[in-house]
Amino acid sequence: MTHTATGKLPPHPDHADPAHDLAAENRALRARMAYLLEQAERNHSIMTRHQAFDLNIIGAANFPELIGTIFRVLPVISELDSVTLTLIDEDADIRTVMLKLDVVFADFPGLIFVETLDQLDLELGRRNAAVPAPKPLLGMYDKLRHAPSFPNAPAGLQSVALVPLMRNKRIIGSLNLGSCDPTRFTPSLGTDFIEHMASIIAICLENVISNEMLKYIGLTDSLTGVYNRRYIDRRLLEEIARARRQRYPISLMYIDVDHFKRVNDTVGHGGGDEVLREVAARIKNELRTSDALARFGGEEFVVLLIDANLESAAFVAERIRAGVAGSMIVLSPSLQLSVTVSIGVACLDVDAAEGEAALTARNLIERADGLLYDAKEGGRNRVVSFREPP
């Protein structure tokens, strides 16, 4: 045993000065408490931010607003380096409707559509009745494996969580979270929080998608897929207000298929429907994306042209007329027929147009309808854009 110069034994490490021990323990406890407090504050702040996020997405009025909020806010509040969303869209219904409602998908590069469940990155092989809800998949990012879920992965992505989006026991897609921190998503991490977040996102998604579908159905003609009268009535009011503010002309075409009764008599009602679909497609072919085409009922169509004066609208109308008459409509190899349309074109003079928008809209439609009547009277298969003096 070694003795010190004073003859005292040095303090044994296991029997250190009790006061010193207590101070050290105290310091350690304080540090631990400070750490826990910091964690609690951080968790509280995350919870508060997430509650605000939940309210935000629950309040989203439409699909772009919801998706936009998810992509903009979630990476910030959850401190993530990548957030993408994969949606199952079997027959491209969601995409068709959203496009029709003017959603610009290029604005959302993190939005991915797949046709089938198997195309999701989730491990669904073990799914059976006993395991109704698949769990989120957490782990290291694998460039090859995760490319479909993270097509534009940021450099340095390290760990990912692929969280199923469930509605009524059905998987509608996955929420894909990525972090440059390799310890962020490890297989041992609890997933309650992200599952809860995903369930709210899934409810909101289903809600806005159903609402957009209803909106679409309410504004669309089911036979031809173009807009219906309700849409044009509503849009015309908006466009008249905008055209007056920004001082540009708008024009309206009233189109009617000539002798359509004969078409029905010749090819039957089903054949007539097919002809209407083809006529709608040929009209659409001549229009810009800013123009709106609607079936007004029967064999009548209306086109609203934005920023088009009478001359340019009449020019487009002539192209439509020629496009419909230009080639036979083929119903089957043995059944082809030639169809023509008559068109009345009227323009809203924003300098002269005053008064209530609803009245202005009605006048515009009536003028185009009157000119269509002139086109019919004049022999059909023609465009009339001004009334001949008597």
Ligand SMILES: Nc1nc2c(ncn2[C@@H]2O[C@H](COP(=O)(O)OP(=O)(O)OP(=O)(O)O)[C@@H](O)[C@H]2O)c(=O)[nH]1
């Ligand atoms: N196939 C089909 N026919 C329709 C539809 N809606 C209306 N029709 C038919 O469209 C025809 C319209 O005929 P009319 O209004 O008499 O006019 P038209 O024969 O086109 O003659 P003009 O307009 O004077 O050239 C009627 O026979 C309607 O039954 C529809 O959704 N599908």
